[in-house]
Amino acid sequence: MEIKVYNNVLIVYLKGEVDQHKVSSIRNDIDRSLVENNAKHLIYDFTNVGFMDSSGIGMILSRYKSFSGTSNKLCLSGVSSNTMRLFDMVGLKDIIKIYNNVDEALLNV
């Protein structure tokens, strides 16, 4: 995983396989980076994710809930067709914006 900050947007570039093992090691890094950089918005980029299970859904929804009621935005980018099937199944597509790539997401947050 790599984290970058662009203005007030935190961009989390996820890599490889996103499962409970990976999520438990990165969620604190994401929360710390949000605070340290005073970031308002969060983009999870999935371009380099080869596999994800529902642990990734939990990671996304947890921050989505903490952003609700604020003007802060959370969105996703670069989602593969396999991961999209999972998002579709759990109804994530109905509540969170998904963009083709980070550049497109940045234009919309």
Place this chain on the structure above:
Amino acid sequence: MNFDNEVNIVFDAKSENESLARVVVVSFITPLNPTLNVVNDIKTAVSEAVTNAIIHGYDGKSGKIYMNLRLKDDILQIEIKDHGIGIENIEQVKEPLYTSKPELERSGMGFTVMETFMDKLEVLSTYKMGTTILMTKSLNTHSV
């Protein structure tokens, strides 16, 4: 029943072994040349079952997970068993969005994923004795 192929593995209930379980099941079915969607469905279901055994069955404590894979024609049977705490109310844990571990940011979608991505799901559990997940999926590689 005589199976065409069968594999048994036992591994520690550690989250770093989630990927090992996925690799084993993919290696097991690859000779039948299933589609990528089918492979991904099975990988995801196995990942959910193993994760449940680690964080719910054993609650992060030490224990063993037993994975049995069986093939008959193009039907895959997967059994994932733990000797952990078991499930008091199976219907409750199968409800979408139910989780007993919100502090771990669990989505509560694990059983829904398994039910959706596999053809058949059975949950056998005895409280304080352990849980067995039985899943079946046709690889659809023998169809004309």
